[in-house]
Amino acid sequence: MTDQRIAVVVLAAGQGTRMKSATPKVLHRLAGLPLIAHVLRTASSLEPAHVAVVVRHERDRVAAEVVERAPDALVVDQDEVPGTGRAVEVAVRALPADFDGAVVVLSGDVPLLDVVSLRALVDAHVGGGNGATFVSAIAPDPTGLGRIVRDEAGAFVGVVEHKDATPEQLTITEANAGIYAFDVTHLRAVLPSLTTANAQGEKYITDAPALIGERGGRIDVVTLTDPWLVAGINDRAQLSDAARELNARIVRRHQVAGVTVQDPATTWIDLDVTIEPDAEVLPGTQLVGATAIAAGAVVGPDTTLRDTEVGAGATVNRVDATLAVIGAGASVGPFAYLRPGTILGDQGKIGTFVETKNARIGRGSKVPHLSYIGDAEVGEDSNIGANTITANYDGVAKHRTEVGSNVRTGSHNVFVAPVRIGDGAYTGAGTTVRKDVPAGSLAISYAPQRNTDGWVEEHRPGTPAAEAARRARGEQI
Ligand code: UD1
Ligand code: CA
Numbered sequence: 001m002t003d004q005r006i007a008v009v010v011l012a013a014g015q016g017t018r019m020k021s022a023t024p025k026v027l028h029r030l031a032g033l034p035l036i037a038h039v040l041r042t043a044s045s046l047e048p049a050h051v052a053v054v055v056r057h058e059r060d061r062v063a064a065e066v067v068e069r070a071p072d073a074l075v076v077d078q079d080e081v082p083g084t085g086r087a088v089e090v091a092v093r094a095l096p097a098d099f100d101g102a103v104v105v106l107s108g109d110v111p112l113l114d115v116v117s118l119r120a121l122v123d124a125h126v127g128g129g130n131g132a133t134f135v136s137a138i139a140p141d142p143t144g145l146g147r148i149v150r151d152e153a154g155a156f157v158g159v160v161e162h163k164d165a166t167p168e169q170l171t172i173t174e175a176n177a178g179i180y181a182f183d184v185t186h187l188r189a190v191l192p193s194l195t196t197a198n199a200q201g202e203k204y205i206t207d208a209p210a211l212i213g214e215r216g217g218r219i220d221v222v223t224l225t226d227p228w229l230v231a232g233i234n235d236r237a238q239l240s241d242a243a244r245e246l247n248a249r250i251v252r253r254h255q256v257a258g259v260t261v262q263d264p265a266t267t268w269i270d271l272d273v274t275i276e277p278d279a280e281v282l283p284g285t286q287l288v289g290a291t292a293i294a295a296g297a298v299v300g301p302d303t304t305l306r307d308t309e310v311g312a313g314a315t316v317n318r319v320d321a322t323l324a325v326i327g328a329g330a331s332v333g334p335f336a337y338l339r340p341g342t343i344l345g346d347q348g349k350i351g352t353f354v355e356t357k358n359a360r361i362g363r364g365s366k367v368p369h370l371s372y373i374g375d376a377e378v379g380e381d382s383n384i385g386a387n388t389i390t391a392n393y394d395g396v397a398k399h400r401t402e403v404g405s406n407v408r409t410g411s412h413n414v415f416v417a418p419v420r421i422g423d424g425a426y427t428g429a430g431t432t433v434r435k436d437v438p439a440g441s442l443a444i445s446y447a448p449q450r451n452t453d454g455w456v457e458e459h460r461p462g463t464p465a466a467e468a469a470r471r472a473r474g475e476q477i
Contacts, residue, residue: 005101006048006122007184009091010039012066012108013056013078018235024058026108027065028239031246032270032289035233036062038111040070045115046104046122052076052091053108083202084178085194092187102126103187105205107178109233112246117222117229118179124222125181131217132186132209134159135177137227144234146176146206148221156219159206163199174223176206177230186212246271254281267300276312294328308338311346324356327363345380359390362405374398375417379405385429387412404439 016025026036033041036053043051051070055062056078063075076094078087088105095103102125106113117135125133134156136148142162147169149157159176160169190211194203213219224230233239250271251264258277261267268286275281275293282300287293291305294312299305301318308321311328321338327346332338335352342356345363350356352369359373362380367373369386375398376390382403390401391414401415404423414432421427422439430446437443457466457473 002047002049004049006046007050007095008043008048008104010053010106010108011087013054013087015057024062030111030243035111036108037069039106042113052094054078054087054091084205085203088205089191103182103184105180113229121222128220130220131183131212132219133181134221135179136174136221137224137230138173139175139227142175147172148174158210186217376401378403382407385409385411389414391416
């Protein structure tokens with residue numbers, strides 16, 4: 001149910017100069033999602049009637065991300081007048097003229113705000129009949145942040161930006177989080193009065209509450225005790241600090257839900273990863289995107305899985321995998337590279353120094369050693385010999401290799417695609433399979449071996465090999 005009384009404005013027009021990046025700040029990622037996506041998700045928990053996102057810097061890139069994440073959001077362009085106050089002004093103008101509820105303002109660069117705190121802001125605002133409600137937090141290091149100025153009785157006086165603050169005001173540790181709720185009528189009344197008469201020459205939204213106070217609006221501040229919830233991302237150091245903190249919280253959530261994570265400091269888990277109880281995640285592991293780990297699986301150490309599914313009880317050891325599906329009880333690695341479209345059946349094996357791509361390897365089938373299996377289909381309970389290559393590419397097009405069930409192929413084979421090896425067939429060591437192998441056949445392609453007696457002593461005299469050969473001959477006599 002949408003709440004007709006709430007509109008959310010997300011500020012995302014700023015340049016993000018301090019990131020020193022070709023990528024707009026709000027598109028930098030945290031736990032697998034762009035900053036702006038974190039904010040849009042949290043906003044959606046309010047089920048607001050309207051969401052307006054203000055864009056300007058790299059507007060097309062930011063707008064594309066917004067439309068993908070929140071198709072119903074209004075994308076509003078900020079003009080050349082700079083500042084958070086102007087951003088709110090253009091957003092409020094884009095709302096329906098008859099909207100008369102609360103405008104919740106979120107910053108696109110404050111990604112860790114949680115649903116509970118946002119709801120607390122709205123409840124305090126609506127419950128108090130406020131003109132404006134702020135979120136503040138006691139910041140361990142408030143450098144760069146706006147400070148909440150209070151009078152001797154502790155009542156809110158206003159916000160002063162770091163760059164405009166007196167030395168005395170700089171000692172204030174209660175910082176403005178950049179998250180607000182406003183009564184839209186009060187807001188509409190004061191926005192045209194914001195000026196750019198400050199150190200940065202910008203219209204500050206932080207000047208609005210004092211003006212609303214002058215009109216008789218009630219001003220309230222909701223103070224959060226956890227400063228991480230309102231941490232703004234302005235540079236890459238803050239980005240990695242926030243990433244580490246969010247990761248620690250994600251890891252803790254999985255641990256509480258019954259997942260063993262041996263070393264949270266070296267384990268990185270994206271927000272949308274799912275892990276069932278009694279799975280184990282070993283050090284040096286990154287679980288990325290929509291990766292899903294089933295119960296009892298052991299993943300790691302030193303493993304990166306992107307958008308990959310791991311079945312119950314599987315082991316995945318020192319593996320790099322993207323868009324792969326690993327069956328229940330299967331074993332992968334150590335040192336395997338699973339590229340998109342790899343589907344390993346239950347109880348299957350992809351072993352050491354094996355690369356796979358677009359390959360379906362059936363239940364109980366094994367590719368244990370030193371192989372490349374691409375554009376291939378292997379049936380059930382087959383064994384692919386060590387050092388086997390599917391030659392899938394003829395220089396122009398890719399072709400498929402099909403291997404049936406209960407097949408045994410020898411070591412050091414090349415399957416020159418398109419080719420098919422039937423059920424129950426065998427191939428000899430060193431076979432280059434260029435023709436289909438019928439079910440139950442043995443395929444061998446070889447040149448007969450020829451031994452030339454005494455060749456080494458004759459052609460490589462004086463070498464250690466020749467000496468060894470001479471000794472061996474002596475012993476034979
Ligand atoms: C802002 C607050 C500061 C607060 C801090 C919390 C103001 C004037 N200051 O400072 O009190 O402590 O957030 O993180 O509001 N933006 C626009 N259009 C603009 C400028 C900015 O949409 O013209 C957007 C940015 O993209 C960003 C957000 O507004 O998402 C905040 O802007 P930023 O420049 O980072 O403000 P701060 O200096 O961090
Ligand atoms: Ca900021």
